[in-house]
Amino acid sequence: MDPGLNLRLSSWPALRRPSVVAPVSGDARRAVGGDKTRGASVALCGIEKHYDSVGAVRGVSLDVRSGEFLTLLGPSGSGKTTTLMMIAGFETPNAGDIAIDGSSVLALPPYKRNIGMVFQNYALFPHLTAADNIGFPLKQRGIDRATRTRLVAASLERVHLSGYERRYPRQLSGGQQQRVALARAIVFHPRLLLMDEPLGALDKQLRENLQLEMRRLHADLGITFIYVTHDQEEALTMSDRVAVMNEGVVVQVGTPEDLYDRPCNRFVAAFIGESNFLSAVVRGIERNMLILDCAGTTIRAMALQTPTAGEGVTLAIRPERLRFADGTASMAENRIAITVTDMVFAGDCCRYLCHTDSGASLVLKQPSGSTGRRRHPGERADILWPAGDAVIV
Amino acid sequence: MPSRVTPILLVVPLTLYMLAFYALPVASMLLRSIADPSWTVENYLRLAHDSVFLAVSWNTLRTALVVTLGTLLLGYPVALALSRLRHGAAAVVLAIVLLPFWTSVLVRSYAWMVLLGRRGLINELLLSAGLIDSPLRLLNTPLAVHVAMIHILLPYMILPIASVLRQIDRALLRAAAGLGASPRRVFSQVVLPLSVPGVVAGILLVFVLSLGFYITPALVGGPRDLMLSMLIAQQVDLLNWPYAACLSVALLAMTLLLILVLQRLPAVRAVLRAATQ
Numbered sequence: 006m007d008p009g010l011n012l013r014l015s016s017w018p019a020l021r022r023p024s025v026v027a028p029v030s031g032d033a034r035r036a037v038g039g040d041k042t043r044g045a046s047v048a049l050c051g052i053e054k055h056y057d058s059v060g061a062v063r064g065v066s067l068d069v070r071s072g073e074f075l076t077l078l079g080p081s082g083s084g085k086t087t088t089l090m091m092i093a094g095f096e097t098p099n100a101g102d103i104a105i106d107g108s109s110v111l112a113l114p115p116y117k118r119n120i121g122m123v124f125q126n127y128a129l130f131p132h133l134t135a136a137d138n139i140g141f142p143l144k145q146r147g148i149d150r151a152t153r154t155r156l157v158a159a160s161l162e163r164v165h166l167s168g169y170e171r172r173y174p175r176q177l178s179g180g181q182q183q184r185v186a187l188a189r190a191i192v193f194h195p196r197l198l199l200m201d202e203p204l205g206a207l208d209k210q211l212r213e214n215l216q217l218e219m220r221r222l223h224a225d226l227g228i229t230f231i232y233v234t235h236d237q238e239e240a241l242t243m244s245d246r247v248a249v250m251n252e253g254v255v256v257q258v259g260t261p262e263d264l265y266d267r268p269c270n271r272f273v274a275a276f277i278g279e280s281n282f283l284s285a286v287v288r289g290i291e292r293n294m295l296i297l298d299c300a301g302t303t304i305r306a307m308a309l310q311t312p313t314a315g316e317g318v319t320l321a322i323r324p325e326r327l328r329f330a331d332g333t334a335s336m337a338e339n340r341i342a343i344t345v346t347d348m349v350f351a352g353d354c355c356r357y358l359c360h361t362d363s364g365a366s367l368v369l370k371q372p373s374g375s376t377g378r379r380r381h382p383g384e385r386a387d388i389l390w391p392a393g394d395a396v397i398v
Numbered sequence: 399m400p401s402r403v404t405p406i407l408l409v410v411p412l413t414l415y416m417l418a419f420y421a422l423p424v425a426s427m428l429l430r431s432i433a434d435p436s437w438t439v440e441n442y443l444r445l446a447h448d449s450v451f452l453a454v455s456w457n458t459l460r461t462a463l464v465v466t467l468g469t470l471l472l473g474y475p476v477a478l479a480l481s482r483l484r485h486g487a488a489a490v491v492l493a494i495v496l497l498p499f500w501t502s503v504l505v506r507s508y509a510w511m512v513l514l515g516r517r518g519l520i521n522e523l524l525l526s527a528g529l530i531d532s533p534l535r536l537l538n539t540p541l542a543v544h545v546a547m548i549h550i551l552l553p554y555m556i557l558p559i560a561s562v563l564r565q566i567d568r569a570l571l572r573a574a575a576g577l578g579a580s581p582r583r584v585f586s587q588v589v590l591p592l593s594v595p596g597v598v599a600g601i602l603l604v605f606v607l608s609l610g611f612y613i614t615p616a617l618v619g620g621p622r623d624l625m626l627s628m629l630i631a632q633q634v635d636l637l638n639w640p641y642a643a644c645l646s647v648a649l650l651a652m653t654l655l656l657i658l659v660l661q662r663l664p665a666v667r668a669v670l671r672a673a674t675q
Binding site: 093094095114115116118119120121122124125126128129130131132141142144145146189190193 | 579
């Protein structure tokens with residue numbers, strides 16, 4: 006098992022002193038020296054990318070703030086990787102503009118953009134040792150051998166791989182390769198780090214460790230991270246903000262809490278976490294709450310949108326917000342009658358599969374430590390949820 | 399569970415074939431070089447002072463070197479293009495590379511005779527263009543041998559290099575560019591070092607094939623530019639079997655020695671290690 010990343014900022018070499026480096030361009034000098042803000046801001050403005058007239062990215066506009074950890078989250082084919090590749094400069098948008106720190110970078114080739122990047126399968130150079138891999142970006146910037154050796158050693162220490170200098174990538178485990186790739190992407194102190202599913206190939210436990218380490222690395226470096234993943238749990242754990250993408254457009258941008266509690270549509274509600282969907286008809290609005298009719302039962306929901314009376318809507322509720330009625334329902338809770346179809350023990354919770362009298366199926370999660378009585382398949386029960394926890398999608 | 403004997407049984411037919419048609423003739427050749435008409439090593443001792451043998455050996459080595467270098471310089475860019483073209487275009491270029499490969503060496507050598515001859519296409523063109531007054535001597539020169547052999551052996555250089563270049567992960571090139579390497583540096587620091595196994599394979603193939611080349615130098619080369627294989631054929635024609643056998647052994651030894659020496663190079667060792675892993 007890999008040791009944790011050691012991320013003390015004090016161990017970071019004096020990379021920001023312009024005297025130790027000889028940057029090849031003004032961009033590099035700005036990145037390595039001078040600027041007070043350590044993270045770059047990125048502005049995507051209506052970018053589009055078509056392949057053979059099929060739109061892979063269809064008008065993405067997004068503002069990434071300086072020093073932010075932003076995740077592009079979406080299923081495969083949603084255009085998230087293509088968007089990242091356009092920021093890096095490996096793909097050219099058919100329309101729109103990409104600006105870093107306010108100036109367009111579309112005319113710059115990738116090697117002049119001074120962006121750190123971690124690839125899906127690490128993309129370590131197989132003919133170079135770990136040290137030479139990490140030293141590669143420094144070498145391109147004309148930094149002398151002695152400084153390079155020092156920076157590489159410091160950076161290896163930072164990812165807790167000291168002593169692995171002379172190993173070749175094939176002699177390293179997946180997790181170690183990942184750390185070398187990370188060290189290589191930040192050793193030249195870019196102000197923007199792009200990551201394309203960097204943890205995709207690792208097993209679950211290692212992935213969770215590295216998620217937390219990367220989060221800490223982000224806090225220490227203070228640079229802007231743009232992270233691409235299809236794993237919603239990873240996106241929620243790590244990001245300041247998440248941009249959910251589907252079919253080439255950004256569906257919703259927000260903090261993890263925003264997206265989880267207030268998904269803007271059915272796609273987001275289903276893609277992030279788990280959601281129950283109920284069909285209902287709008288009856289009216291009362292003190293910011295919608296009054297709905299769900300197959301004969303009157304329920305309430307948050308009015309994020311304002312549908313007109315008589316309109317059919319879909320209601321989304323998280324399974325862990327549902328509970329069985331044990332006689333202590335408050336007025337603020339909705340109540341609906343169901344029949345338990347099945348019960349699955351999942352360690353930290355029991356999952357109940359239920360169906361309403363009108364045939365809609367619902368999932369209810371009961372925490373394992375809950376005092377509530379276990380229900381059995383075939384049993385009839387009432388379930389409750391706080392009116393504020395259900396949203397119209 | 400498969401028996402441990404099965405793999406051995408699988409190679410038995412080929413082993414018997416090689417014994418009957420390769421090992422036995424080579425052994426009989428060896429035998430002839432030292433036992434015809436009576437046991438002697440005199441043939442070999444003579445080789446060291448045999449000025450014909452030394453000159454021909456030198457010419458053979460030099461030709462092989464020039465041809466290897468020529469195929470490498472001409473072949474590498476083609477291999478690079480092959481690895482970078484889209485599938486359709488790559489197939490067309492590959493067909494162009496392979497077309498001569500599928501044509502008999504004899505036919506291709508005759509074609510070069512037609513092109514390079516005194517009244518050949520090149521001389522006729524140059525004459526009619528007024529660039530020269532009398533036909534150039536192109537055929538039966540070392541140059542003709544080099545040109546024709548480079549042409550014939552090019553696929554052996556291009557194919558292994560292209561195959562290795564094709565296997566280079568595109569993400570590595572992107573990573574290099576993303577880390578600040580200009581296209582030229584991406585080539586010199588990533589593509590070139592990663593293509594070394596292909597280059598080594600190509601060099602070995604072309605060099606070893608060049609050493610034993612016969613038809614092409616015999617047809618387009620001059621009487622003074624003898625290659626070892628031609629000298630051997632000459633001696634066989636003269637029914638000088640012991641000397642011919644001795645020359646054959648010398649050629650075989652030279653080839654093996656070269657492979658052994660090349661094998662010691664780190665790059666070649668890496669290739670061989672990768673091949674056996």
